[in-house]
Amino acid sequence: MASGTFGQLIASVFSYFRDKSWFLRWRGGEKRTDMDDELQDILLRLGGVTSWDQLREAVRDAVGITLQNTEDLVVYLSDIATGTLVSQDGLAGVVHTLPKSGLAGKCAEEQHLIVAKALDIEDPLCGLLPSASPTLPENRTVACIPVLGSDNARLVGIIAVVCDAVSSNQEKRLSLVGRHIAVCVQRLHQMATQQRLPPASTTTPTACSGSPDGGTCMGSSYDNGILQLCAELHDNDPASMQTKVVKYLERHTQSECCALWIVSSEDATEVFCQVLGNRVLEEEIRILIPLSCFNTVVTEERSITLDDISENSRTELEQKMDMKIKSLLCVPVINQARSKVVAVACCINKIGAPRFGQADEDVVRHCFRYTVPVLTSVMSLQKERQLKQETQSMLQVAKNLFTHLDDVRILLREIMMEARNLTQAERCSLFLVENDELVAKVFDGHVLDEMGEVRIPITQGIAGHVATTGKILNIKDAYSHPLFYRGVDNSTGFRTRNILCFPIKDRSSECAEGGQPGCPSVLHKDPSQLKDCWCVGDGKRCSERHAVVGIAELCNKVNGLYFTKHDEEVAAVFSIYCGISIVHSLLYKKMKDAQYRSKLANELMMYHMKGTEEDIKPLLSKESVPKPESFHPQMASFTYSPRGIPDEETIRATLSMFYDMGFVYRYRIRHSTLVNFCTLVRRGYRDPPYHNWYHAFSVGHFCFLLYKNLNQLDMLKDIEVFALFVACICHDLDHRGTNNSFQVHSQSVLAALYSSEGSVMERHHFAQAMCILNTEGCNIFENLSTEDYQTVLDLMQDIILATDLAHHLRIIKELKQMAEDGYKVEDPHCHKLLLCLLMTSCDLSDQTKNWQTTKRIAELIYKEFFTQGDLEKAMGMETPEMYDREKACIPELQINFLNHIALPVYQILSKVIPQSGLLVKAVDANKTMWLRLKRESSLRKLSSANSIDFFQIPFRSENGAAEFGKGLSEETEEELAEGEAEPGRGSKAGAVEDISERNNNNNPGRDTTTKSS
Template identity: 50%
Template sequence: MGQTCGHSFLCRSEQHQQHKCRCDNRRACRGSAEDTPGVAPPRALNGDFTLPAPLQDALLLLAGVLERDALPDAVHCAIRTVLPHVEEMLVYILDPAGTCFRCHDPLHSLPTDGPIGDVLEKPVLTECDGLPAHTILHPALTPLAVPLPPDKIVEILPVVDSNNAVLLVVLMRCSPLNTIEKASLVTVAKSISVCCKRVHNMVLTASSQASVAKGQNLVSHDDGETFSYMDRKILQLCAELSDLDAASLQLKVIQYLQRETDSSCCCLLLFSEETQLLSCQVVGDKILEEDISFPLGSGLMEKLVEEKTSAFLVDTDNDVQQMLSSQLDFPVHSMLCVPVLSRATGQVVALACAFNKLHGQSFSQEDEKMIQHCFCYTSTVLTSTLAFQKEQKLKLECQALLQVAKNLFTHLDDVTVLLYEIIQEARNLSNAESCSIFLLERGRQELVAKVFDGGVVDDESYEVRIPANQGIAGHVATTGQVLNIKDAYSHPLFYRGVDDSTGFHTRNILCFPIKDENEEVIGVAELCNKINGPWFSKFDEDLATAFSIYCGISIAHSLLYKKVFEAQHRSKLSNEMMMYHMKVSYDEITKVLSEGVVTPTAIHSDFAELHYTPRSLPDERTLPAVLSMFADMGFISKYKLDTNTLTWWCLMVKKGYRDPPYHNWMHAYSVSHFCYLLDKNLDLSKYLDDIEIFALFTSCLCHDLDHRGTNNSFQVDSQSVLAALYSSEGSVMERHHFAQAMAIINTEGCNIFENFSRKEYQRMLDLMRDIILATDLAHHLRILKDLRTMADMGYNKHNPEHHNLLLCLLMTSSDLSDQTKGWKTTRKIAELIYKEFFSQGDLEKAMGNRPSEMMDREKAYIPELQISFMEHIAMPVYRLLKDLLPGASELYERVSANRDHWAHVSHKFTIRGLPSDNSLDFLDEDAGPGQIAPTESDTEAINSNGLERERSPEEG
């Protein structure tokens, strides 16, 4: 019977008198948040000291409901505050007989079949698509019947008491709830439960007092005169017990006991079955500033609770007597301790203790009977008031949690400030001496803390890092379960060395996980040393669990906000750098549009023919040609493309290409022209949607943006910045090309999709991403089996997967389209490609690596490499295209013919031998007899690119 800190009951109350508040009765003002232990007062934040007015009004309305008739309106108001989009709502309250749930507006009973019956059996928040027809027993339920309007559901909210018994059911029709709305609804449900119990307790209190008033004539004792006098005093006491504050009520009872037993001091030790703690709020004539709690233990107190018998001082040993004298701060000469039983359950709810009977006498059995007689009438009022006080505390805690949520969600922009705020709120809510927050770094499997009670650590060397599977915090992070340690030093996971080095004494610990919306642990909070109790209670555990939900959501959103914020800055910086290096002047736009958007025939009479070689066009004419293709394919008119915006975008795309030998703007233009040829000659609209063709053409122009003349494996081997960004996802260069394309789209004045709907815009970007990633030959080889299956079965326009596969095939065939041109063009393209390859090989050698054969200028035998490429990559691509699209046979024949010419070149130089200087000049020689006659555009392509004038057959 004491407290762990060593202060006595009277000492506590005397200290309180020295520091009492302005209110005469300190206990009377304990209902305010700032005086109630464990409840954080509302804190000023940006000048806002209160909850939002509608929510505050609703919760205050719930808090003020004392009558059953007012309950439905209060429930309606509270729920509509947190869920304003609720369209229909019905509230059903359990009738006094406990037989059914009734709604009073309009009057009808709750059906107990279907999903409602399931909720009554297992009371949890449940959503469904509507109530079955056979459960619609009243017209008021009709709006909740199936079928519901689109995007509408029925929510069934059961409100339960501490024993999980359903007190009230709410039916709502609304839109699907998100995580935060569900959490808010659960909070309101707890407040409704408090309200229901308060109304019930008020009914019990009124009936109890009425019973006491009538009980005078019902009590029969042996000594009628004596107990008639005692009854009159009890009735007088009961008439005064109208307090809703348990401490004030106890004070009146204790003062009565002191008078009637002639004792110098009395107190009530309230017993909690849930926590196995004894607590004291009043000693003698004084209300304690803070409750004193201590464990039941295994001595005298435990015996009294278990056996429900009284004890006198003579029943105790010397150790107990010395402990009592120490705790009460005065010598104990006599004592009487009587169990107080609940009339409803028969269980001990308190121990009534009287100390030091006046005039040196000892307590007698008459004193024991007097105390028992007193609580025979007052125990019901006492237990009801204590239950009411408990629910009031729960209500205040719920209000505090709402305020905490507000405080946390206003600091999402800075995770460090947010963590510090969480620490402060956790300490205030739980009355803990200290709090630590650890965030989980999954990559390193470590728990990291750099925000402490004392402030924020800026220097990383002072961060606290512990393995994620060690210690108390590691155990909680691994299991995801709350850990409540009553004695830290006796727990095997506790490391005492920190206490020894800092001088801090850890008595008890409450450690709980912080989880995100997906129930993944993202951190751990550790509270140390309960201030107003021997350890953290089950109530603290439940409060911590509720608090952790807000913590998890706020931390996860804060980290996401940080990533988005940093991404925006990187994007802005990237755009600024791009705009600086890729400036487009209005003069350039005017120059390109000087002739307007010309027709394809104005560019070349064979511009739309499959044999036309786009590389024959001079560089300065390529942009007008691109605009001409946009117009001829119908994109400008169909998608309302602004000509100036489109021209600006085209100029930005062109400037986005570097100048390696092959992967440059001319390659991008050639690839897009081949896409144009496929559309004009093979009528792609029979196979694809318009937006898919638009995405394909746009992707062809962007598919190699900012190519550095090196492949994906080189980026990874050289540990480049691009590899650091994209290597984990694969297709390093292709992802960079798409990122550059998006950067141009996001540049002011360059968004050619600005007139798209949101759905079209998202669809376009998704298509561009998939198409550009398909230019990775590794991707093509992965889907080759599916392409062959599609070709064998036949193309199905109604199959979305066939659309995706065909788009990938068309992109690959466009990317390799130089192989479909004349031999002279194909041969010169090979020279450009191997110049690029050999440059990469030289870089790899400089890095100390061994390049592949095709990259090594000293080992590469180009004719055989080209034959292998044609046979294993190019020819299968165009064979598939021929099988799927009638009219593509000409393309396959040209590729096959070029393969034959490489075979002839290989045979020729096998006999002659290659030049000894590792140059590519031998590619300039003729293939010999049987070569394909060059087309006019072949010759123009070679001359316009400054490679070589086409030789006449006679020169061969």
């Protein structure tokens, strides 16, 4: 048989092995199933059949797997003698030809799949297929499947079967099966023809001048042997397949031992052997190609014998293979698809002859001409499996590393162990980059103490070179490298053969300089900490490349001559996980250290916030707490301002309100705990002009006034009133005299903590309140039930956050709607809205006091505002008008504030609780005063570079306003009214001038048009 024809037949079998998914040509993106795998096995059997009986059996199995519930199958195949389609099925094994009529005849004529739901009673197939009755059950059919030759024109077979309905996917599979059956029929015909050739043509390989690859044409015995070998190469284990090939070579070349040396696909610098004779080696044998006898075979792609190699190469090969070599044949195995040597086949020690000849080389080449596609495919599959395993291993490594972030030393030990396992290294050293030094905290898996740390300069040795360049370094011969220091080996007796040193980088952060990837950003927040990192790039600090945070140095490849390119790739991937884990571990340590420092600072702060024994001792007796009216007869009146109470008496007054409102006995608050709590709250306030302890005390007092004067406050639960009062005295704890906007724009620590949630200062106030409550001996909620405890804390948080005017403006529509619809006691949302409304009314309560108090409070507020404005200007920030002492018009700002904020609050409150209506009148009276002061200041043309000087100017409009609710004198009101009607004209202008004149006369020597001192 011609080798070219035979090669075409065999090629189809190997195409299947080389790429099953391409060969089978599944279409439509179908999901692979178990049936697909079974079909592949059947197709493999079809490729290895050598008789008609085997073919018929394989066809039955293939159709049975492809179709569902098959029954009564008949197979017609082409007869080589007559050319007709014959079968032995259905007639007790009697050979009969294909019927020319009926369904089978129609199929033979039309040459495509025909499916019938019933057979005519006269159809010849009725006698051949007993279950194919004229009336088939539902979903049962008779299928006639044509088998066409390679030219798709000649019919070589027909299959008739009773089965379930045939789907489109099953049609595709039947077409595939038919093509394989046609190949098998053609091959069996050719084998039958070949058997009639003279015996001489079947014994010895002969030269084939027509072979396209310049090889040899082998006789049928070799072809049958190759065919049988190919049929056996169906497993996916490279070692098992190599064993079968090696046994074939040993048998046909009469060799004592054969081996297949695989060329490394990574860099083609070494070959390795997994199978030696009939032994699968536990550890691969590896040989460097340039220094071995295989160099000629691989580079020149030609065969060599023992006569072509040196004595040294022979000795090395004998040592590696552990056997005496008497004769040798090395043949290159070429992958024609890639035109490169993929292996070297070695035949050792010819049996019965002193050396190997050309016939032996031909046998080897003939073998691999057909088996190399399968071998390379399986090797690729093994590599993919290895890659999958390494990926899974890498994920497990990442998991192992990320579970040790809390201790950097244990983490480093885990990194060393994983690095050794992944690359199969004998030893590993790990260095961290600190202050221009490489620091080894862990050596060979042992954690060193602080005193035992090993430190070397960052520019020294192999590790230093990798640290400064940021590039991996693979040294195959350590002693020949100029950077290697032998002193350690000489002192320890350890021999370093090869080294793989790779950098561990932080790839997740950006460099401080230019915003480029580089040093860990956390280190760049403080310029003084820039020394803690070293960025890669010509030894320059903070370059645009990634930061090197550590160096790993692996020594001595365990099962290889040196570390391979694959090891470098594994190390590169592994270093990413190492970098992430190390950086996060260091950050975690910094965070824990910061937490400890914060805790210490908090304890220190709380210690100093506690009152002295002299301060607290007089308050520890319950009898020392007087009634509220003992501080002032009008203590429970809306007209009273608590700012008149001396500072040293404010804590006692706060205790008095706690007792008078019944909280102490209702919630079982220990007196000493209440004293400690109030003392810490008092000391928790800073001393800005306005947002200080007096403000908190006044807000708490107004809550007390609401409780005492508004009977309708019963619409709230007791615990809600309790939470409201506590929130009032805590609502501005640790206020810094600046607003939320300033905190955010100045990028303060508070903004970093709370800006993402909004209401920066309010959240800080609540956090400080919680800090006080968590201080030993200060938790006034300690005797509450678990449910009430959680409730009161939630209420306090909501109430304190409600002091943010931005929050108030967001809910103002809901407040107005609640006032219109009426308060619903059973609605929890109404309770929450009312608490927010009451808190805001308490916070703004200074606007409900008499004019002198209101004006004095306004002066304190604007002192605080202008101080913030000065800070904003110094920082280059844009300053709003109300914070700018050079631009602010205080009366106008106050009028706008009362119109848009304060008055709506008390108007809504008066609708919900009518008893509070007098508060609206009080705010209105103060608004009237601001209106008059605005008019008088504009008529007098007051000017000053500092708006705060406004409060030092005496205004005639204030005469007669000494008492709460009283207005200006009638004379002044008439004159102002005339001036407001037509300012600057006629007699009215004269009235304005006269007012200014009289005020100047009342304050001799004061120039109202210049800045006061």
